[in-house]
Amino acid sequence: MNRSKPQTSFASAARIPEAGEGKRGEGGHLAYLLRQAAGAVRLRFERNLADLGVTPPQFLVLTMLDSYPGASGADVARLALLTPQTVHGIITNLERDGLIARSAHPVHGRVQVITLTKMGRTLLSRCKQRAAKSDSELKIGISQADEAVIRRWLVSLAKRTD
Numbered sequence: 394m395n396r397s398k399p400q401t402s403f404a405s406a407a408r409i410p411e412a413g414e415g416k417r418g419e420g421g422h423l424a425y426l427l428r429q430a431a432g433a434v435r436l437r438f439e440r441n442l443a444d445l446g447v448t449p450p451q452f453l454v455l456t457m458l459d460s461y462p463g464a465s466g467a468d469v470a471r472l473a474l475l476t477p478q479t480v481h482g483i484i485t486n487l488e489r490d491g492l493i494a495r496s497a498h499p500v501h502g503r504v505q506v507i508t509l510t511k512m513g514r515t516l517l518s519r520c521k522q523r524a525a526k527s528d529s530e531l532k533i534g535i536s537q538a539d540e541a542v543i544r545r546w547l548v549s550l551a552k553r554t555d
Contacts, residue, residue: 434531441523445516450475452524454483455517458493458507465504492516 410417412429419426438449447455453473457464461472470480484507487493492513498504509517532540 434527437530438524438527441527442520445519445523447516447520450479451483451487452517452520454480454487455492455509455513455520459509459514459517462508463506466507469507487513 412433413419416422416425417429421429435449442449442452450473453475454469457469457472461468464472466480466484467477469475469484470477473480475483484493484495488495491510493507494510495505495507498506535543
């Protein structure tokens, strides 16, 4: 039986860089830096919504339902960049909590219309205040002109389908 000391891998022995260092810094791959930034923004937003009992995906679903009345669950999934299964679960929970209501479509019997309740609108309003604050924090240190360039670039990335 070999009782030698286990070998330590390089990965476990090396110091993992902080955001902004090494490959996590300006010299890293752009796609990774975008993902790293998105993760940090999401975490801050999760923390901003936590005391309201709302997750970012729930906020997205509430926002899309409010912004696009009559949208189906599948439509909301596409708009919120979530899977239909995830949206179904979120909608079920939001309905259970009294934040949305489902009713039959007046013409298409199998289609359900999903609307925000008064309680849902109140909660969404509070969430939107937090989202506006988060957006303001994102803009710290950049000019309006730079913001416009960043917005155009992000939209152009989202529109690329090749």
